[in-house]
Amino acid sequence: MDPSCKPRREFLLQLAGTAGAALISAQWPAMAAAAQHAHEAKNSPKPYKFEVLSPEQAKEVEAIAARIIPTDELPGATEAGVVYFVDRALKTFAADSRPIYETGLLHVSEVTSKTFPSLTKFSAATADQQDRILEILFQPETSEKTPGRHRPDATTTDFMQTIRLHVVAGFLIDPEAGGNRDYVGWKVIGRDPDHSFTSPFGFYDKDYPGWLPATGGADKK
């Protein structure tokens, strides 16, 4: 059994187990079926076969990802299986980014050999050397931010910005969507994988005495 589907599945089963409770909505049976389907798809015993990246490219992507979110006492991009997410992304929602990866990965090799003439591959460099290369590659953000709300910017054509977005997504996405293997990304940021919560949620609402109106006068400012 794949443990990564547990929270949503448990959540659904737990609700199904309290059938008759007013919480149950007409949607639960369909949701439970969808969760089961995702679970079965993920449970397939076949090893992952890269569909877009060549094995060589996958190795480079994995090495870059491992420096963007390194493994230390806590898991990093490698443990989250980010490279598989990137491959699937390039097959699906980020298919437009394939040329960016093609030229971007070539550029990474060029910078690698320019910086360390004995090397041709980023993945062959030591961690310190890799960090030196990334410092060169990661240009400061050039696009000026406009005020207001923002969504992750998927329109950039810069390879480092693109791969960073994909690595972050592969690290932090809900595992049902194909990344964040075994919830390791959520472990790093402290997000409980449960699918439902009850208050108190954290430290500050733990001892909340209940709402009371403010005592001062309500004058206009």
Added chain:
Amino acid sequence: MTQAHVSYKPSDEVDFVIVGSGAAGGVLAKELSTNGFRVVVLEQGPYLREADFSHDEVKVFQQHQITNNPKRQRHTFRATPQDKAKEQLSVLYGNCVGGSSVHFTANFWRLHEIDFVEHSKIGDIPGTTFTDWPIRYADLEPYYTKVEWEVGVSGLAGASPFDPWRSKPYPMPPLPVKGSGVIFERAAKKLGYHPFPAPMAILSQPHAGRSACVACGFCLGFGCEVGAKSSSLSSMIPAAEKTGRCEIRPNSYVHKIEIDDNERATGAVYFDAKGAAHLQKARAVILAANGAETPRLLLLSQCRQFPNGLANSSGMVGKNLMPNTGAIGFGVYEEPLNDYKGFAVSRILHDFYELDIQKLGFYGGGGVDARFDMTPINFVAQGLPPGTPMWGPGFKKTLHNNFTRTMQIFFHGTSVPVETNAFSLDDEVKDAWGLPALRMTFKDHDNDLKYMQWMTERVMEILDASGAKQKWHAPVGPQQFAVHLLGTCRMGDDPKKSVINIDHRTHDVKNLFLCDGSSMVTSGRGQPTMTIEALAFRAADRITALAKSGEISG
């Protein structure tokens, strides 16, 4: 669980065709079908159910599962009519059955009495078309109450000393407080303000056969998987379908309102999912397509009888866009808040609802909320402090420390109406259906830029008083992106200065009605959905009365 729903043929002349199934369209569909009318709702987006929603941030934010897709609904932007417009995402709206009520935050604030009569109180603001509403708070109050009870709003009546009068308490208690709410409440009280439990269109208890919120935290931007968020999808649409008189027709992109020689609307022309065009015939047409697409549709429906666009004899269609102003601050605290759990907002304050224009030298008013509305990937995109490394150990350390310890303070405020701030049709860019793209022309009035700066200072004061270890604010400056699409077919008594009358009937076409954010005359204080729904409940009553007395078809 599936039940057979009514379906009409396009050639069937139904009583009403409603364009859009969002906050306004959902309410109108439910009310009019309940009142005995035959209704077809044409919705541009797909019909997704709770089971189709997930916590997949890529599907929602990158693949636009429930919002407009910039590759299909293309937009252009320019600051002034003299500039050349360039293609960019200008507006964001829900593009599925339920519209923007599916993905919204669910802050549900009534307008106050002052919102309707503010021009009378403070007079003209140079460079604006600032004016009073033709209706008053008292006209809308019964409908706000209807929204609270029928759509489902949790809150605590009488909790804010600034609240307007109300005829009934909320149907259910407020949602539980979050860490952000506690921190905000303490800081605000220290500063002499009056924080109170936020009224939210999220069920704190089971209601009308729907589930209570399970506090999963995937709220802003996402469709609710348990139907606890009070979208039109979970509240109004099922009730409309249950009447057996209302058909919701998804994947139907309306691009023209058909007009006959007597200058009456005869129906709506739409492309189906395969791109084939149909005319859905109707005795009356209601546009509830949002404050961008309603005016665009009127302009696209330009015809011999209405060469400047349908119902546009005033020239006001698309103008006076008010996107609301805002200021956002961030605080990081010593201990985990775990504010990702729950919903976005649990505490707000309205001490700044009505500001003293004489004292400040600019016009404005607003409300402040404490929130955490960022799901994990989005948090990296917009929730990290300035100067956070882009990658490596420092980047990871910040993610590790901050995700559970960050909150936002969001000040929402007024925009002034400026005639040149407008939606119109682009001259060059075409959408995926070959129709002129939506063009947004927008430049914040100096008044609003000053106000945003002032709001930002207040946000930072609250963060100062809150004991944040680290704090910063979003940049302040001109806006180029709108989510609140307000004022673009305003209501008014004067047909030369407004597009619709107090019955939401267009001044020019007797059987054409508009109801959505475009109807609003002023911007309110930044949480428009509840007002859009109250307007829709009221419009449904007015339209029903007109139809029953033979004043629409006659």
